[in-house]
Structures are given as structure tokens and as C-alpha cells.
Amino acid sequence: MATSKAASTAKKAPPRRSRKSKTATPVLYDATFDELLEFHRQMLLIRRFEERAGQMYGMGLIGGFCHLYIGQEAVVVGLQTAMQEGDAVITGYRDHGHMLACGIDPKVVMAELTGRAAGISRGKGGSMHMFSVEHGFYGGHGIVAAQVPLGTGLAFSMKYQDKPNVALTYFGDGAANQGQVYESLNMAELWSLPVLFVIENNQYAMGTSVNRASSEDQLYRRGESFRVPGKQVNGMDVLEVRAAGEAAMKDAREGGGPSILEMKTYRYRGHSMSDPAKYRTKDEVKEMRETSDPIDQNATRLLETGKITEDQIKDLDKEIRAIVQEAATFAQESPEPALEELYTDILVEA
């Protein structure tokens, strides 16, 4: 029973652009020396933080599930160094790296992992459930793929409020098979929302390799039915990630709608701390570490500039280790939450 006025305000069908997915020739971001150094610093911080988290898990200081980001550092650093004020980040449960790349203090992240009052969720969230409204980090979500419609909703709120921002919505190759991802792709393209879907394809959904779970294992093509263009990117190279991310974000900011970046990456550790990773060979992991490590690649580039020595890179590592050590000490010395915390934050208006 639409009135004529209603009909006139009806949403017009989106323009039928050519939205083909592609495997383009890789483009490398033209980084300055300072930028290369900053990428290095951030990737190293994530690496050392995660190694320490793994160790503290082993010491029983971190409980529950703990999913480490080791190996995938170039993805968040390449993308999040291209973010602008007001952009949003949302991801699944492998979230420590995303938080550090948002500029969140490693101390409060580590203190959340140990379940202490000083943790970013006051000890009530844990590894998989952390948030920082201040830093535009919208979680930290424990249900596989739940963050995909949520990120699409963040993009909806940006468009609604006429903000020139992008919602970086990360999910894994496992989540890419969830139905809600496709519901989100459909609405994101239908309403031309500024969302960048980042598939972190680390090649294993827990213990199941991509090609054992996906009829189309070229995940960048997963948006084709919805006219959402996709691109495959070497997620082990921070410069390739940065170049692809910047272009996709620029497009989204300018009203170009959503797109997919499939980041081909690799996690060195098991799915979670309690995964013995028997589904792949040691040689496979070893080869990735030796030939494709994002931090080693970046170190080589740094040295090639001739503006830094190997010793200076080593000093940087020591500096990062000290920051991580400080976070670890803070996380162990902070008190547990007060017992009254059990009943706070259930409702805003109790």
C-alpha cells in the first residue's frame, strides 16, 4: 500500500558498476624509511607480545582460550597504519594484534588476558572479548563471523551520520563459510556501505584447511554474487597489504561501497594454545617462517636503505621486549577484580 510519495523516496537500485574481482599484479606501498621503521616496531611489538602471552598461558597466568597472532602481523599493521581518525576496527577472537595496532596500551591488554581489574574489560572479557571505544576498536568477538554483520552495522552508522570513515571488518577463512557473511555482503553492497571486509586467510580454520572446507577456495571471489569486488593480497608483505588497504579504504570513503581483501597469511602457532597442530607438517611451518616471515622481510628492507645497522635493529627488539616485559609484570601484579564487579555493567540503567 505504498503511497505515491513513498514510491518517490524509494531507494534507487545501486548503479551497476563493473565490480569484478581480480588477482592484480602486486603493488608495493612506497614507504619512507621512517614508515618502514614504524611498521617494524609495530609488527615486532605484536610478535613479542604474543610470544609472551603464550609463555604466560603456559605458566597458568592466562586461562581459557588464547589465540595467538604470530605470523599474521603484516596484515593488521599494513592496514591499520592506513586508518584515519574515526575509522573502526572489528574482528573475531584472534584480536590481540588488532588492538596493539590500534595503539591500545599493551599493559591493559595483557592485564585483561590475566583477568585483572586493570584489564581493558576490567577482567570480565578475557582474550576474546576486548573493546576500546576510545581507540575505535569494537571487539573482540567470540562467535565465528558475528563481527561481520556488526562491522557492516558500524559502516551503516558512519554513512547515516555522514562520516567519511571506514569500518575494517576482519574475519578468517573459517568464518568465510558462515551464512551471515553473505547476508552482510548483500546489504553492504545494496546500501553502498563503507565497509572493508578483510579475510585473514591463514589457511586453517582450526584444523581444517581451506580447500577441505570451501568449494571456492579463492576467497576474494566470495563477493561476486553480490557485486562486491575482491582482491587477493600477499598478507605476509606489509607493503603489499598497505597499498591494497589504502586503495580499498579510499574507495569506500569516496562512496564506492564495500570490497573484500583476501589476505593470504599464515599462523605459526596452533589455532589456540591447546592445539597441537597435527594437521600440517613441521616443514610447512618451518618453510613459511624461513621464507615468508613478515618481520624478517621488513628487516631486510630496512637494512637495504643503509640508514640502519643490524645492531640498531637488535636494539629496537630489546626496547620492544622491555615494553612487553613491563606489560607482563603489570598484568601479574594488578589485583583481581573486586567481587562487587560481578554485578556491575550488566545493564547501563539497572
Added chain:
Amino acid sequence: MAIDLQMPAMSPTMEEGTLAKWLVKEGDSVSSGDILAEIETDKATMEMEAVDEGTIAKILVAEGTESVAVGTVIAVLAEEGESAEDAAAKGGSTIVDAPASDAPLPQSSPFAGFYVPCSLSPVLGEGREGGSSAATPEIPAGTNLVTMTVREALRDAMAEEMRADERVFVMGEEVAEYQGAYKVTQGLLDEFGDKRVVDTPITEHGFAGLGVGAAMGGLRPIVEFMTFNFAMQAIDHIINSAAKTNYMSGGQMRCPIVFRGPNGAASRVAAQHSQNYASWYGHVPGLKVVAPYSADDAKGLLKSAIRSEDPIIFLDNELLYGRSFGVPEMDDFTVPIGKARVVREGTDVTLVAYSIAVGIALEAADTLAEQGISAEVIDLRTIRPLDRATVLQSLAKTNRLVSVEEGWPQFSVSSEIMAICMEEGFDDLDAPVLRVCDEDVPLPYAENLEKLALIDADCVVKAALKVCYRD
């Protein structure tokens, strides 16, 4: 400084394990990421990696040792520039125990262990103060009442809040151009345009999640489900994303969203389209659940729901949409969430109901009056938080109570009402609390069977007579 290498926990539950094999020996230098040893747990064999760089100064636990407790120092690592001997001598535990919270343990309630674990819980111990009366304090005396349907009242509530707050928008299937599958959003597209009245694809899981994300991003979405039966596709986002995030974020991430749509049995639409979700959502901390009966409550509660900082489940009822009630003519009429309403005062028995069952309880009260029994009827209006005080005050007056609910009996809102009366009103009870609920079967299609399965006033009268020992 020497670094202790400790027996690691490889899973949340591991307490000890077997040190199956050392992959390094004393004197080996290692760097982070190198595999040091293989640890066998009851589930799997795991590799232990080095975190720090250095030289293995001493191995303290030999390979093949079983039942090594988590945290045992199994080797000592010498850091760069440190001699292995010094390191081996200096090795000592670096684990710092969690400092215990200074706060005293919660005091136990007299009934600890039976229901509520401790008296810190905000649920118990509210007392019986603060109950509502039949005079509905939200409406000033002398206010003019306008007769309107529940459908119109809901529409007006949304329109008023959308006028007052740019952040409020409504989305759902057929809410805009079609003017609402049940015409609840009629006229909203004309007034507010397609930016704020958004037709979605048929994709409940997706648009519920999108709505929650929009709320996290600073908007105030009203997400309409064509019926709550379809919200089962979306229930993960309602519970895991909307209800829990404020808690899990330590109060940082709010989710001010209203999920609304018709709930409960309609008419001859059979099992998949006829279900009452009040107790499902009423079960979940972090949600508020509202289920009004009359048009004035529908309007006042929906306005409060849209303004709330918390996620709200707002349960309409299709059979009530067309019923008319007096709605106060006020500029800004709201009804507080969490307050029940005594819709009919009485002295002999209390009938507790919500949504469409309130009408059935009122009808039963008329019949009971003819038989000389004075029934008090309470409309809960909000399912969570439940207004225990009003229920208990009424019970203290009548000493007999029947819970009336258009829904299944097991684990229902009625079950909760009965539990409250037993735990907190035991001394006031002159008879067991009874519940009148739908039959415990999927709702059948055949007219005669459907009628048999649903509650009616006769059942309520029978139950009331029973608790009054008049049957």
C-alpha cells in the same frame, strides 16, 4: 639474568603432563620460536617453544619424566653475556601470584546454595516497597484519554521518538514501502524518508547483527522482526552480541537497541509461527524484556525502550494490534520499564498475567466476581527486570495466586512467578500457586485443536476456584 623455563600448561584444564622429549641440550643456544621440548598431555603431544633468546644452562627435569606439575622449573636459560654456570646457580621462580582482591567475601544469604548465591545479588532483597497501584501513577489526574488501537499507539511512539532524536531509525522487512507487514510502521516512510525507515532483505541474522553494530556505532535502532518466530535466526546477535557486550567490555560498549515485533500465538498459523519467547529472553542477563497489553502501556513503554541505553526485547502481540484502549493525551507520555500494574484490585486471589493473557485474566475476574470471588489482576508489563514487589504485595493481601500465560508451561514466566512466591512469599500462601498456560504441545492448525491448546478465561476461573478451595 637467568630465565626459568617452566612446565607449560597446554590447555585450560591441564595440571600436569609428561616431559616427553628434549629437543635441545645443555649448552645449545636458542632463539624465540625454537622448539625446546615435546610435552604430552592427556589429550595430545604439544611443542614448547622458546620465548627468549639465550643458552640452555641447565636441564632440571629429564625427558621421559611423568606427572610434571605445571609451573615446575624444567630448565634454566642463560641470557646473552651470562655464563651458564651463573645462570644455573641463579635460577629461581619468577611466577608472581595474583594478588587477591582486598574486598571481603560476599555475605551469604540465609538461602545461599538454594537459589541466589549471595546477598550481593541485586535480584533478591528488594523488599516489598515500591509496588504499583491500579491508579497508574504515570498519568496525572484529569488527563484526557484518546481511544486508539495498540497498532496506532506503537506507531505514534516510534514517530514521536524519531522526531525527538535523529539517531532513532527503524529497520526490518516490509517496514517502509509496504507500510509494515502488520501496518505498525504505517506512515513512517512518508514522514521520515528511506534513510530512517529502512526496508531490509529477508535476512534476520544479518540485519539483527547490522542493527547491533549500528547501535555500537552510536545510533538507536528499532529492529522490527515480522514476528519473533523469525528472530530465532537472529538470536545469537540478540544474546551474544547485544546482551553481553556491555558486561564483557567492562561497561564501555553500550548497545541501545530495540528489537520488536509480534510474539505468541496469532490465529491458525500453526506451530512454526505461534510461539511465546518471553521466557527465552527473560532468562538472559543484559536484556530488558517488555510485553505490554494495553495501548497506553504499549506507547509509554515503547518510548521508554527507545530511550533506554540497554538492549530491549519488545514483545507485541498480533491479536492485540487491533484492540482499542484509552491513551493519555500528553506531550510526552512514558511508562517506566520494570514496573507492573495492578489493573484490577481485589482481595481473594491474585491473577498475574502479561500481554494478551491480561485480557483473559480480566475476563476471568468478571466471572469470578459473579461467584462472589474478588480477584486482583496484575499486568507484569515488563518480564525482565521483573517487578517482584508488586506480585508479593498482592500475594500478601490475597494469599492466593494464579499465574496466567499464553505460552508453554515448562520453564515459563509462570515458573518464575511460582518460584518467587515460594521463596519470598511462602508465609503468605494459603494454597499452592497454580499456573494456567497453553498445552505443552506444538500449536496445532485445526481450529478445534488450536482452541483446546490455548488458554481461556474458563481455565483461569477453574484454577482460581481451586486455590480458593471452592472447586
